[in-house]
Amino acid sequence: MTNHEVDQDNTQQQNHPNRNFCYGTILLILDIIIINLKFWFYTFEHIYLSFYQKEEKDVRGEIVLITGTAHGIGRDTALEYASKGATIVCWDINERGNNETVKEIKAMGGKAFSYVCNVSKREDIVQVAEKVKKEVGFVSILVNNAGIMPCHPLLDHNENEIRLMYDINVLAHFWMIQEFLPEMIKQKRGHIIALSSCAGLIGLKNLVPYCGTKFAVRGVMNSFYEELRRMDLHKQIKLTTIYPYMVDTGLCKKPHFRFKSMKLVKPQEVAKTIVSAQRRGIMELSIPQHYLYLEKFINIFPRKACEVVSDFLDTGVESDL
Template sequence: MVEQTNTASSNDSSNNNNVDIYNIATVVVDIVLLIVKFWIAIVQSIIKSFAPHKIDVKGQTVLITGTGHGIGKELALQYSALGAKLICWDVNEEANQQTVKEIKAYGGEAHAYTCNVIKREEINALAEQNKKEHGFINIIVNNAGIMPCHPILEHTETEIRNMFDINVLAHLWIIQAFLPDMIARNEGQIVALSSCAGFFGLPNLVPYCSTKFAVRGLMEALSEELRQKYPQNKIKLTTIYPYMVDTGLCKRPHFRFPALFKLVKPKDAAAGIIRAQRTSVEHVSIPREFMYIEKFSRIVPRNAMRLVSDFLDAGVHSDK
């Protein structure tokens, strides 16, 4: 009886050892595969950055929010010039109609809709109307935003709530309205405008920076959710981080070195956004070098970057 017990114990120990060896071997193989795939992904990304494939937007339907002026208007004009069909949303009916009028003047196709993106019910109703009238929306550009600039203690509750409603929550409501169709067709692209204020915290922009950091997190989380829940999905996400653009939102910018930090022209910003969308870049700043500055700033001590920031002295004064 004792011999049988010892034999059983010996067999259990041997089986456990075999399991341990198998588990270790599996982990080693997984690590090797990870290293190989890791470097393949890096090489592929480098090759893609030098020879990107551009998506043809001719004949595609592009929905843009905030098309009445600034970046939104330039995006609509430039997408139309590439042969896209434009769905233009803006709260300012007159300005939005003017954008559509300019597009139609040179033979483009565009349709204006008045929408206050603060109101989810307006977004949902208009989304359903657009789907019925125009079919599948290929590209959505969440561009609308506001940018009050003054110290946090001078911001009113209404200002802060409006900023989050327009700059963040509208992205979520529009994504919820149109993403199901993209998932069903396994295609489409969502472009979200964050800001370089989504890279760095700046005085006089505490709520605004908060909204732009939120957009960055929103898009990164959405990317991971789609990747894991729908492994074969072909939906593309692009997040844009423009520097200060000369649209009137940034009323009192200041720079120690204007040649280095001059305002971006709306036409140039729009061109950069469209280029990023057409080449399926996930994250890009305008100008592009700000993305590299942000990455560098995360690996050096915070007090060291503050010295650089104080030396450059770039930001915005209060608009009050």
């Protein structure tokens, strides 16, 4: 190789990093443009869909498993799904109340099964889940509804009460998902609904542990969706998180609110909203619907500004002790 050829080769090597830098910069600029286009497209799409009612999916013949069906939201959700032609699997620790729900479904011509299960115990969930798979079939819609709501100051809660609240309100979601998600993945379809609460959007006095559980449910469902998305399963396995305001089920014993318009929500209304949201494929929904958007809007402001709004609305629960 001549000295001239060596000089040319060295020059090319010196220019090579510059070409790489220019190429990388062009790719980065293109990525930024594409991200901006996608960002605003999905933003305006969401705004449009907020006003446009999507067609509700038919649930006839689907097997729907609901926890906490002995009373309240769980019972009314079971009745609502049954009225749409779904087969209902009712889970509750309260055998008598659970059987009454099943009896009511059958009286209206529906199909339902009753199983006693203590969802605070993982071993119970595993055993009963196996029975359901063998005796009923593939659960395509799972509604994690069961929950408890003691209402008193943090220092008045004992260890067992707090642990039980987390076992039922949060940990049960993990065990239920682990039992029924694998078959959903295998079947390439499924829908999982989680009951959070408006207490999972804002903190309230006398509900510190309860708010903690409902904030946790929100975090679980958000991160669970991201995991499904990264696995490219989010189009097959759908998720819905529901945030009801205080519901008239007996759990909220001493509610208070400044404005009469902020009255307790009827469980029948919540049930209809849950079923409709699932059938339309909505990921997050509060009851009333504007509360979720209000929470997102308020949180862009300083903490003290939010406290002014909270004091003005003056809503919450008194201690049940």
